[in-house]
Amino acid sequence: MIDIKYIRNSPDMLREAVKNKKEKADIDRILEIDELRRKLQYDFDNLRADQKKTSSEIPQLKKAGKDVSEVMERMKSLADELKSISTELSESGNELDSLLLTVPNIPAEGVPLGGEENNLQVRQWGEAKKFNFQTRDQVELAEINDLFDLKRAAKMSGSGFITYTGKGAALERALINFFLDFHIKKHNYEEISAPFIVNRETMTGTGQLPKLENDMYHIDQDDMFLIPTSEVSVTNFYAGEILPYSLLPKKFASYSPCFRREAGSYGKDNKGLQRVHQFNKVEMVRFVQPETSYDVLDEMVHDAEDILQALGLHYRVVVLATGDLSFASAKTFDLEVWAPGTGKYLEVSSVSNFLDFQARRANIRFRDNDGKVKYLHTLNGSGLATPRSFIALIETWQNEDGTITIPEALRPYLGNREIL
């Protein structure tokens, strides 16, 4: 959520942000409603002050044995007037609130303008591996090694679902444990495991709602949602709280399945494990003091990179252009890992700084050193998602005979075997 005062003072900044992010928020209507609401609030406050003052005098008049019928008469009409103003006030308040929820975060300075095509590579690590034999892609490797079964998964759940089998299931579980342990031991994250089903308020807190309602699985009976990422539940862990200064900064690592309808994206890069409705992910979530958030953003990108490096996977780091940035994010880096069999870079991590945007929505504050209550900053990033890491790993570490060498860092999680 963007501070209404900020919108009031710099509406052009917001018009610009809405345009660059290809959003539809109506800034002019917001300004209009805001002004109306404040006028009504002013009138209401004054009438209310009058009512309270007179009201407190009534018992005294009664005690003194005076006739209060005239005062009562006036109070009655005052009460009527107040009632109608308070109705208008709450109507305009509600409209303002729902309009404010449609305003996206403002892209940070220096973020490239334009759509996906303007995403900018900032660095890369390693290089595309050369093979002296004909490489196979994920699907071929999966068949040879019995790693996953898409047909049978579709039978149970439909297209876009996966069933990992045998060694594939073991490898996937190894990846999850490896990711979690890595962040906990090497980067000092605190492990957390929050619910996978959350309510509407929680989805609104991190900014998925109202915009992305159609992209999420919804449970009608209870009006609950399956989380698309554990960012949602973990960020809302502190919703509505004022955290003591000593608690910050807080860093969580969380494993969860992620559920995405991917409405409208059928046929787009969806071969094998590339784009699925349910996948596993280890997420990093941070609650930090405002002045540190951009440093923390860089740190988190490195935290995610460390994993790819430990697995010996070539990748590049890209800063997202305004049009590719998510609704709530001010600045996002994507990690794209090289998948030699598929012949593409695949997005395996997205690390974002939300500044105080989510904190305002979810009402997460902290008491600063000076005793003042302030909104904190939230960040999160994948570290990492398994399906595409899985693809890059098996394609990068494949051998001529179709077997897969396990990268050393992962061997402790797979019975210390060298070959999967």
Added chain:
RNA sequence: GGAGAGUUGCCGGAGUGGUCGAACGGGGCGGUCUCGAAAACCGUUGUACGCCUCGCGUACCCAGGGUUCGAAUCCCUGACUCUCCGCCA
């Protein structure tokens, strides 16, 4: 799923229609005392919005409605927590 109890400020906990933003206790902070600390004593201690901005006004006692001139206090609906019973991984 059934029955009951509860939800008040940083915490505990009063308050059942009228100067209640809220007694009292604890904690925190400041001060007196002390070489220093403890004890004791004194003071102070919520968030947000608005305006005629170092002051004043308003809102907030789980949430949303209602009754009333007036509600933390009465009524309705809902959420959550706890206890017991049932069911169950």
